[in-house]
Amino acid sequence: MTEVIYILWLRQLQHYWRSKARLLGSLGQPLLFLVTFGFGFGPMYARASGGGNYMDFLAPGIVSMSILFTAVFSGLEVIWDRQFGFLKETLVAPISRTEIMIGKTLGGASIAMIQGLIVLSLTYVLGFRIPSLASLGLGLVFMFLIAVFFTGLGLTIASKMKDMHGFQLIMNFLIMPIFFLSGALFPLENLPPAIYFISRIDPLTYGVDGLRGAIAGMSVFGIYNDLAIIGSLSILVCAIGAVLFSRIEA
Amino acid sequence: MIQPLLIEKIVSGSAMQNILSVQSLTKKFDDFTAVNDISFNVEAGSIFAFLGPNGAGKSTTIKMLTTVLRPTSGEISINGFNALKEQDRARASFGIVFQDHSLDDELTAYENIVYHAVIYKVPKKERSERIRKALEIVGLWDRREDYVKKYSGGMKRRLEIARALVHYPKILFLDEPTVGLDPQTRNAIWNHIRSLNKERGMTIFLTTHYMEEAEAIADQIAIIDHGKIIESGTVEEIKNRTETESLEEAFLKLTGRDIRDDNVPGNKMRTIRGMRRRTRR
Numbered sequence: 001m002t003e004v005i006y007i008l009w010l011r012q013l014q015h016y017w018r019s020k021a022r023l024l025g026s027l028g029q030p031l032l033f034l035v036t037f038g039f040g041f042g043p044m045y046a047r048a049s050g051g052g053n054y055m056d057f058l059a060p061g062i063v064s065m066s067i068l069f070t071a072v073f074s075g076l077e078v079i080w081d082r083q084f085g086f087l088k089e090t091l092v093a094p095i096s097r098t099e100i101m102i103g104k105t106l107g108g109a110s111i112a113m114i115q116g117l118i119v120l121s122l123t124y125v126l127g128f129r130i131p132s133l134a135s136l137g138l139g140l141v142f143m144f145l146i147a148v149f150f151t152g153l154g155l156t157i158a159s160k161m162k163d164m165h166g167f168q169l170i171m172n173f174l175i176m177p178i179f180f181l182s183g184a185l186f187p188l189e190n191l192p193p194a195i196y197f198i199s200r201i202d203p204l205t206y207g208v209d210g211l212r213g214a215i216a217g218m219s220v221f222g223i224y225n226d227l228a229i230i231g232s233l234s235i236l237v238c239a240i241g242a243v244l245f246s247r248i249e250a
Numbered sequence: 251m252i253q254p255l256l257i258e259k260i261v262s263g264s265a266m267q268n269i270l271s272v273q274s275l276t277k278k279f280d281d282f283t284a285v286n287d288i289s290f291n292v293e294a295g296s297i298f299a300f301l302g303p304n305g306a307g308k309s310t311t312i313k314m315l316t317t318v319l320r321p322t323s324g325e326i327s328i329n330g331f332n333a334l335k336e337q338d339r340a341r342a343s344f345g346i347v348f349q350d351h352s353l354d355d356e357l358t359a360y361e362n363i364v365y366h367a368v369i370y371k372v373p374k375k376e377r378s379e380r381i382r383k384a385l386e387i388v389g390l391w392d393r394r395e396d397y398v399k400k401y402s403g404g405m406k407r408r409l410e411i412a413r414a415l416v417h418y419p420k421i422l423f424l425d426e427p428t429v430g431l432d433p434q435t436r437n438a439i440w441n442h443i444r445s446l447n448k449e450r451g452m453t454i455f456l457t458t459h460y461m462e463e464a465e466a467i468a469d470q471i472a473i474i475d476h477g478k479i480i481e482s483g484t485v486e487e488i489k490n491r492t493e494t495e496s497l498e499e500a501f502l503k504l505t506g507r508d509i510r511d512d513n514v515p516g517n518k519m520r521t522i523r524g525m526r527r528r529t530r531r
């Protein structure tokens with residue numbers, strides 16, 4: 001059981017590690033956002049919040065963003081496996097579909113975590129500081145839960161998709177709204193009711209809020225509420241994914 | 251109504267020599283019936299060729315036999331295990347070389363086989379020895395550290411065969427194993443397959459469009475068309491019954507000379523149109 005999960009996990013890390021272009025390319029967007037938004041909106045944020053540091057607010061948001069995109073993408077990779085025929089090889093093996101789901105979730109989540117850690121170290125260069133080791137530890141927990149939830153979501157969607165044609169649809173109508181309305185870039189205050197509502201049912205909202213509470217000391221809902229919500233959502237999405245995976249046909 | 255069931259029970263109890271047994275297998279996609287109530291047995295240790303024109307239902311049948319597609323109705327028994335209820339034990343009993351590509355191009359040949367050995371739970375102690383043997387059989391041991399994306403079509407095919415051997419399957423499914431390969435490679439692959447069958451007593455279930463290959467290698471043949479098995483037996487029996495000189499002639503006599511459309515599920519319009527065209531003639 002554990003070795004099967006390990007080999008599924010290993011394969012994803014081998015893919016990630018060998019594709020240096022993807023590794024570097026996916027750092028471009030977070031870096032661009034950190035620099036342009038960070039320095040662009042910094043003065044405005046300082047005025048509006050009465051002297052707050054926007055980089056402290058933004059850094060956890062951009063770390064979450066890079067985890068979100070990497071995780072969803074890793075999950076959706078199953079569609080490539082299907083198109084290139086490799087999925088069949090895994091599906092005819094005498095292993096349970098739950099093992100496949102767990103192995104692939106951990107693989108994708110590990111990659112997203114690595115990506116998140118790289119971005120976190122970039123924020124250090126741009127002047128973001130984490131107060132203590134304990135808050136870093138708690139931050140890592142949130143990063144991991146965000147990674148697990150969104151890899152699981154990607155896998156769940158992928159189990160229902162036959163090819164990559166729906167990819168743009170998912171990015172533009174699901175993942176981008178999840179990112180923009182999660183409070184990663186701006187505080188979720190004084191919003192119109194519709195936007196307010198969407199932001200409150202957005203899972204990433206609680207991930208970002210928890211991570212920001214952990215590493216920047218700013219939280220709206222309270223760290224433990226965030227932990228409970230994103231933790232139970234992660235379990236839920238993996239359970240749904242496992243059920244859908246058990247019905248998958250090659 | 252009870253009697254046939256009883257007889258069947260007695261027969262299946264004594265006849266473990268049927269490694270694969272298929273009863274009334276049917277697959278419907280919406281209102282199109284791809285496989286229509288087929289039954290057949292494959293004897294342990296034999297080479298069984300499953301032939302039919304494009305879109306006849308071959309691939310759909312193989313997908314059901316190898317547990318990746320659920321039948322609409324019917325029973326499949328592999329190595330004594332119910333392929334629908336004891337999926338994992340049935341899966342551990344067979345190896346398969348798919349019709350289309352199923353390797354991970356971004357891994358090396360060796361890594362591809364290790365992945366396979368682990369998910370098929372080959373004991374750790376035996377793993378490296380079995381992998382080495384399998385790669386030597388197909389002559390790829392020296393190229394094991396190469397990425398699969400650098401392999402030629404024939405090498406990929408041989409690697410897929412080696413991979414399917416690592417967990418010592420009782421029955422090996424080969425879905426058009428030699429399609430698109432040069433005569434040398436085809437010859438080498440059939441020699442491997444024949445020796446696996448002779449030396450290890452491995453049952454071989456294959457599909458091919460090359461009738462002379464089927465004629466040369468198969469002990470038993472079944473021909474499927476429009477989802478139904480229309481003829482089965484040894485090559486000699488089929489040739490005698492159809493009064494033809496070769497399997498190719500028998501095949502054409504049985505299935506007609508019309509060119510078929512491929513029947514890919516999801517491509518139904520084309521299939522339906524193709525069928526109309528056929529029925530009009």
